Amino acid sequence: MEEVIGRVMRVMVIVSGIIVALGVVELIAFRGAPGVPLREIASTDSPLNTSTATIGFILNGLTKLNGLATIYFGLIVLVGIQVIRMVLAFFQFLLQRNSLYMLLSALVLFTLFFAIFVLPHLAK
Amino acid sequence: MFSLIAGFIGSLTGLGGGTVLVPVLTVIVGVPIQYASGASLISTIATSNGSASAYLQDRITNLKVAISLQPFVNTGAIVGALTANYIYTHGLSRVIYLVFGSVLLFSIYTVLSKVNSEVPLSTKSDWSTRFFQLSGEYFDRSLGKAVKYNGSRWWLGVTIMFFAGFIAGLLGIGSGALKVLGMDYAMNLPIKVTTTTSNFMIGDTAAVGSSVYWFLGLIQPFIAAPTAIGVTLGSVVGSRVLPKIRNRRVRIFFSVIVAILGVEMLLRGFHSGL
Numbered sequence: 001m002e003e004v005i006g007r008v009m010r011v012m013v014i015v016s017g018i019i020v021a022l023g024v025v026e027l028i029a030f031r032g033a034p035g036v037p038l039r040e041i042a043s044t045d046s047p048l049n050t051s052t053a054t055i056g057f058i059l060n061g062l063t064k065l066n067g068l069a070t071i072y073f074g075l076i077v078l079v080g081i082q083v084i085r086m087v088l089a090f091f092q093f094l095l096q097r098n099s100l101y102m103l104l105s106a107l108v109l110f111t112l113f114f115a116i117f118v119l120p121h122l123a124k
Numbered sequence: 125m126f127s128l129i130a131g132f133i134g135s136l137t138g139l140g141g142g143t144v145l146v147p148v149l150t151v152i153v154g155v156p157i158q159y160a161s162g163a164s165l166i167s168t169i170a171t172s173n174g175s176a177s178a179y180l181q182d183r184i185t186n187l188k189v190a191i192s193l194q195p196f197v198n199t200g201a202i203v204g205a206l207t208a209n210y211i212y213t214h215g216l217s218r219v220i221y222l223v224f225g226s227v228l229l230f231s232i233y234t235v236l237s238k239v240n241s242e243v244p245l246s247t248k249s250d251w252s253t254r255f256f257q258l259s260g261e262y263f264d265r266s267l268g269k270a271v272k273y274n275g276s277r278w279w280l281g282v283t284i285m286f287f288a289g290f291i292a293g294l295l296g297i298g299s300g301a302l303k304v305l306g307m308d309y310a311m312n313l314p315i316k317v318t319t320t321t322s323n324f325m326i327g328d329t330a331a332v333g334s335s336v337y338w339f340l341g342l343i344q345p346f347i348a349a350p351t352a353i354g355v356t357l358g359s360v361v362g363s364r365v366l367p368k369i370r371n372r373r374v375r376i377f378f379s380v381i382v383a384i385l386g387v388e389m390l391l392r393g394f395h396s397g398l
Contacts, residue, residue: 009173010173010174012173013169013170013173013174013356013359014174014356016170016352016356017170017352017353017356017357020349020352020353021349021353023345023349024346024349024350024353027346041345041346042346046344046346048344048345048346049159049162049341049342049343049344049345050162050337050338050339050341050342050343050344050345051339051340051341052341053338053345068345071345071346071348071349072345074349074352075166075334075343075345075348075349075352078166078169078170078334078352079166079169079331079334079335081169081173081327082169082172082173082327082328082330082331083331085173085327085328086328089187089191092187093191098257100255100256100257101188101191101192101257104191104192104194104195105191107194107195108191108194108195108198108328110195111194111195111198111199111202111332112198112328112331112332112335114202115198115201115202115331115332115333115335115336116335119202119335119336119339120339
């Protein structure tokens with residue numbers, strides 16, 4: 001069972017890498033993203049960053065072959081892999097009826113959700 | 125392009141991707157340090173989950189050790205990432221360079237002093253061993269026998285791990301060296317258990333750190349993308365190449381490189397307020 005999980009995780013890492021690579025190809029092919037020329041994106045001290053990457057922007061951009069949105073999506077998949085891994089750990093302890101570790105893995109999940117969903121709102 | 129190569133090499137060295145990645149990106153490629161840290165954090169998730177070797181050793185990984193420490197490491201990472209943001213927005217980046225240089229030089233020490241015997245001498249258990257069920261067993265192929273161990277002094281481990289998480293969030297690295305210190309020295313776990321378990325934990329710390337970096341805007345897609353691709357490639361290929369290149373001479377060679385990068389980071393910290 002654990003080997004299956006391991007293999008699935010590895011494949012997902014590769015998939016996220018491919019999505020990110022696709023995004024880079026889109027950026028180069030279309031010479032940038034809508035409203036942002038490639039030159040501006042590629043500069044090392046570009047002011048462009050993830051603070052403008054909202055869920056809406058990403059979902060909207062994915063279908064329009066917006067390279068930036070595709071890259072962001074690939075990176076989110078990467079973070080998602082980690083969340084899934086912890087959810088699986090929780091269920092592993094649930095099957096073992098180990099309440100202490102169910103609580104601890106729930107705490108880990110809480111820190112993840114806190115960082116992903118709660119903190120951005122607190123900061124605003 | 126450089127980020128791609130840096131990512132690839134970073135994951136091959138096994139020195140904990142980001143530790144090499146960030147200085148290479150800032151010193152050689154000239155990427156602003158906050159974007160280098162952001163790219164490195166994201167890539168650390170790929171290193172932790174992608175390396176095949178990690179899964180071959182999955183039976184050595186002690187999930188309980190990992191999960192009992194993880195909430196505190198993650199909290200440390202959140203505090204660290206927010207501190208990093210405070211530092212960047214107040215123009216105090218030199219602090220980052222100074223801390224980073226010190227961590228680099230310190231990590232050389234841990235790489236070179238891996239003389240600590242494979243298996244801990246004492247297997248004494250204490251109340252934390254029983255409460256957190258930290259005893260375990262794994263089959264050591266090189267020793268040809270099963271090794272039993274008792275993790276102890278959880279409170280000391282967790283203190284060091286909170287600090288490790290803080291450093292990870294502050295600098296955008298996995299801070300594997302510190303994690304190994306916390307588990308190997310403090311909790312008396314065998315080195316093989318420590319390294320595999322640390323590799324498991326690093327990904328989660330990085331996921332938390334990345335999320336905070338994300339909304340703070342410390343991740344630049346065009347820098348993060350090639351780095352992540354490079355690291356993914358590196359971690360996939362790495363499992364085949366790594367066993368061949370991980371001997372003593374190579375370890376010393378990388379230590380020299382890390383030393384140079386460490387001194388360079390310290391100098392930047394002393395000279396400029398950039």
